[in-house]
Each structure stands twice: as structure tokens, then as C-alpha cells.
Amino acid sequence: MTAPLVFAHRGSSYDLPEHTLAAYLRALDEGADGLECDVRLTRDGHLVCVHDRRLDRTSNGHGLVSARTLAELEALDFGSWHRAAATVETLDESHTRLLTLERLLDAVLAAGRPVRLLIETKHPSRYRGEVERRLVALLRRHGLAEPGPDDPVRVTVMSFSPLAVRRVRELAPELPTVLLLEVLPPWLRLGRLPFGSRIAGPGVDLVRARPHLVPALRAAGNSVYVWTVNEPEDLELVLAAGVDGVITDRPAHALARLGR
Ligand code: G3P
Numbered sequence: 001m002t003a004p005l006v007f008a009h010r011g012s013s014y015d016l017p018e019h020t021l022a023a024y025l026r027a028l029d030e031g032a033d034g035l036e037c038d039v040r041l042t043r044d045g046h047l048v049c050v051h052d053r054r055l056d057r058t059s060n061g062h063g064l065v066s067a068r069t070l071a072e073l074e075a076l077d078f079g080s081w082h083r084a085a086a087t088v089e090t091l092d093e094s095h096t097r098l099l100t101l102e103r104l105l106d107a108v109l110a111a112g113r114p115v116r117l118l119i120e121t122k123h124p125s126r127y128r129g130e131v132e133r134r135l136v137a138l139l140r141r142h143g144l145a146e147p148g149p150d151d152p153v154r155v156t157v158m159s160f161s162p163l164a165v166r167r168v169r170e171l172a173p174e175l176p177t178v179l180l181l182e183v184l185p186p187w188l189r190l191g192r193l194p195f196g197s198r199i200a201g202p203g204v205d206l207v208r209a210r211p212h213l214v215p216a217l218r219a220a221g222n223s224v225y226v227w228t229v230n231e232p233e234d235l236e237l238v239l240a241a242g243v244d245g246v247i248t249d250r251p252a253h254a255l256a257r258l259g260r
């Protein structure tokens with residue numbers, strides 16, 4: 001059994017504010033194989049790395065991300081809410097500034113080493129398929145829409161929405177996709193994931209509740225990336241299950257457990 005890939009969920013987001021450049025650079029320093037991010041569209045059509053529909057939890061702004069322009073979001077502070085603000089000596093722009101997907105792509109391409117990037121499109125969105133259309137266009141501009149095995153930066157697109165996964169398949173058939181699963185939908189056939197997806201992304205609670213899930217998915221030729229694996233007992237569970245990817249807020253812990 002090969003060791004799983006370790007992906008930093010929203011960056012090293014246990015230690016630093018999620019979805020900030022500082023959290024992603026920390027994850028790369030720690031040796032994570034890859035990074036996970038969520039993307040949403042602003043009112044003026046920019047892809048930004050923000051998890052929640054609303055700004056309230058992770059910034060000093062209020063209301064919907066999708067109702068704001070990029071310039072409005074750039075004026076907000078996305079870092080001071082985090083407990084790291086009390087411990088990091090100086091919070092600089094890398095800890096507090098909104099991260100656009102474009103800036104994250106630039107950082108990953110400049111990393112000088114192989115990096116996997118898992119990009120999750122968030123739905124429902126008022127912009128529906130425009131999210132995937134803008135994403136694929138941006139990836140094409142960066143030469144990332146047709147990843148080859150030797151490319152240092154390899155993007156995979158994820159979503160809980162099967163429709164979104166289908167759109168990515170239609171727009172960029174070469175891009176690998178992950179179908180994320182919080183529960184097991186009754187229509188899902190474990191042998192064959194829909195819309196050409198070859199990677200399943202169950203939550204760790206689902207893996208715990210369904211011990212046969214990972215072996216069944218893998219026996220059918222799929223890979224399995226599990227989120228969000230933060231606790232030691234969760235890590236032991238998914239390692240014993242033989243998963244292919246571990247998505248965690250604490251990549252350094254997972255890497256240490258794997259002896260890396
Ligand atoms: O990596 C998948 C995981 O991020 C899905 O859940 O809510 O953290 O985006 P969420």
C-alpha cells in the first residue's frame with residue numbers, strides 16, 4: 001500500500017487564517033503534497049478563495065461574497081478573526097488579505113516544486129455554471145487545464161454538486177475531478193462514479209459509518225480522498241482504510257505520522 005498524499009485544507013488552516021497566502025505558504029514549507037481551496041465568484045466575476053457564502057465568519061465584512069466586487073473584498077481583513085492574530089508576531093498582508101484564485105495559482109506555480117491543487121467549486125451559487133466556466137478559463141490561461149503526469153503543478157476540481165462535476169468534464173475533459181460526498185446518495189453506484197470522475201471525496205464521518213466504502217470504491221478503480229482529517233484517531237482510521245489522499249487542516253501532523 002502506498003502512503004497517501006497529504007493536502008492542506010484551506011492551507012495550514014489550524015495554525016493560520018484559512019485561505020490566506022500565509023496559510024498556503026506555511027503548508028508548502030511543511031511539505032504538504034497539495035493544497036485545497038474553495039472558490040466563489042464575486043459580483044464582477046473574479047474567483048476568490050472563500051469557504052462560506054457569507055463574509056461574517058472569516059472577515060470583518062458582512063453579507064454575501066457573491067454580492068461584492070473584488071475591490072470591495074480587497075478592502076476587508078480576512079485574518080484578524082483567527083486566534084493566530086494573538087500569537088503571530090506581526091500580521092502582515094499575507095495573513096489578512098483576500099486571496100484570489102489567480103494569486104494562489106501564481107504562488108503555486110512559483111513554488112519550485114511539485115504541488116497538487118484541489119479546487120472546490122461551491123454550490124449552490126447564484127452564478128451557477130459560470131463558476132466552472134470562469135475556473136476552466138483561468139486554468140487555461142495558466143496552462144493548467146490539461147495536466148500531464150510530469151507537470152509540477154496539477155489541478156483537480158472538486159464539488160459536492162454532480163452537475164458541477166459534469167460541467168468540468170464537458171469544459172475540460174482532461175482535468176481530474178473529485179465527487180465530494182457528505183452522505184451516500186441513493187443513486188450512487190460505488191463501482192462507477194458519475195461524469196467521468198475517478199476520485200471520491202467522502203467525509204471522515206462517512207468513512208467511519210461505512211467501513212466497506214473505501215475498499216469498495218478502490219476495488220472498482222477509484223481513488224479516495226478523505227476530508228477533514230484533523231484528529232489523531234481520524235488519521236489512524238483513514239490510514240487503516242487505505243485511502244489515497246488525506247485532506248487536513250494540520251498537514252504537519254499528518255506528515256509526521258507518515259514519517260515524512
Ligand atoms: O476537501 C473537501 C472539504 O473541504 C469539503 O468540505 O465544507 O470544508 O468545503 P468543506
Ligand code: CA
Nearest residue numbers: 036037038120
Ligand atoms: Ca472545501
